[in-house]
Amino acid sequence: RGMGSAVGQEPKVNERITGWAKEFAKVPVLVKLTPNVGDIVPHGLAAQRGGADGVSLINTIKSIIGVDIDRFVPEPRVAGLSTNGGYCGAAVRPIALHMTAALSRDPGFHLPISGIGGITNWRDALEFILLGSSSVQVCTEVMLRGYRIVEDMIEGLETYMSERGFERLDQLVGKAVPAYSEWGDLDLNYETVAKIDASACIGCQLCMVACHDGAHQCIHPNPDGSRVPTIDEDECVGCNLCQIVCPVPQCISMVQVPNGYTPATWNEHVEAGAQLRPKKGAH
Template sequence: MPDLTANCAGIESPNPFWLASAPPTNSGEQIMRAFDHGWGGAVWKTLGTPIQNVSSRFGAIHHQGSRGVGFNNIELITDRPLDVNFREIEEVKKHYPEHAVIVSLMVETKEEWKEIIARSIDAGADGLELNFGCPHGMCERGMGSAVGQEPAVNERITSWVKEYSTVPVLVKLTPNVADIVPHGLAAQKGGADGVSLINTIKSIIGVDIDRMVIEPRVGGLSTNGGYCGAAVRPIALHMVAGLARDPAFQLPISGIGGVTNWRDAVEFILLGSSSVQVCTEVMLRGYRIVEDMIEGLESYLREKKVDSVAALVGAAVPTFSEWGDLDLNHETVAKIDPETCIGCYKCMVACHDGAHQCIFPARDDSRVPIVDEAECVGCNLCEIVCPVEGCITMVEVDNGFTPASWNDHVGDGKTLRPKKGAH
């Protein structure tokens, strides 16, 4: 059986699936139930000076019948007394010594950091996560993303924390920056043991067009919130991979952002995450999703003949290249399987209106569209819109040209194949 245990920055857990610091990790009772369902770790809802929240707090995007494909919140850090939180952390660790409990923290002064770190470690925290990412509310008070957006401040506070902490420290990064790399490097310089990313993206989830008020509504007003859920996954994957491939960046990564199932989690692992954190999907469907995540990951490892999660970490990172190094002579064309085609002509309209006008109606009554392969640029759009799995495939064409990237062409004068669809 493949080894599912995870070790992210020295924090060990029975599997790589951690609950992210958020409403699902608000209390000890919740986290214990989550562990019973199979979660390997939990990052406690951020502790700091308890705040008061607004109602309502959440908004969501529902797209063509799918509810909550994007999600945002304007909730702040814990609103529960610190004493209660620490007592519960202790209780959780007493009952679940093998599971990882990471305590998320957000305070202001060095003294406050010192005190809250000591209490967290006393309570049994296996690790700390510094919330430098929250993009709403707390940043107005000089914390959260206000810290994460300034590499110098990030590095300074990280170094304070490292001064006091005897357990591993993860710095949680905000995606609300132009380039994630300097922020990961700042955490590294500050002495962090690892980073976790992404936190939520600054967002307005929508506008109630009947009331003409931004959502989620707090009376007649709203504010920017933090965007998360399945829709943000591509942004998160890019930032995770961006750090993972940077030669100067050496820290372990806990990947976060739109993970809904084991497949999404595998993507984060393949791009360099040694643990994966989940929040929104649990908010939408409950802790029970982890059962399938564990089974799915295990089957995947068996199928790929990989004996541990650790051996999978970062396996796809080397495929993250610069555009200039992509092979311009690599050629694919769309092939439509007439046996499985249902004749919806979605590929045809997509190609005509959104691509390169090379798919045409059937000449007979079969309604199987015809691809003009001489014009097909291999863009994938038809395959994307096709409702039939496997009906349209992008087939590699042997055009006789040896590989040549733009950089090869400009630098070494390598020959590029003639352009297609550029008339």
């Protein structure tokens, strides 16, 4: 059936191999879960049924890093041929965080989680911990910067905990999990609009270009000719794109605006006819 990634995509095989490992292992067994699946939860539960002492996630993501456009072969080449490899590093962190949280919030899953995937500093490590990891692992960043980053992570976490009155790391494990919900349970009447800090704006116009070409055409040149664009709040849907492209930290913020509507989710709208605020924006 193949090696790690292949067998990790079949829960029954995962469970069986975990059982074999537990039968003979003299040390705790952690099952490293592959992200090359649609839903990570059945695979974590399979490891649990197999007797694992914990799971670690995620492993690398199947990928092709690029293509040699002169030789017409994917990179890297081995005697003129190539294949897929495992994508890792900072870019996979959002995927790893999602899968960590998905396991943490499942009521049937009870094993310790060791978080892996794109951890580069103490803040990254803390995010995994807040989403349910009781430990974290780092590979790529150590390859790039060496083991000295571990001391930096410890120092950063200790400072964070001291400033906020936490005495033990386990007080932080899973603290953000209750706030991770489903799309259908989010308040659709919650409304935000973008606000630009005129004192911080450098007039690069990146927000205006992004909004015009990729969002809702609600950011416009200032009529008075100043460098700071204006925002048409009647059209702004709070998509956050302008804030993402802005090169100046804290220059653009998303501010909640009262609209008089009672909080209501999509599920409440479908099941009980809860009133939703009118849609706005060009599309």
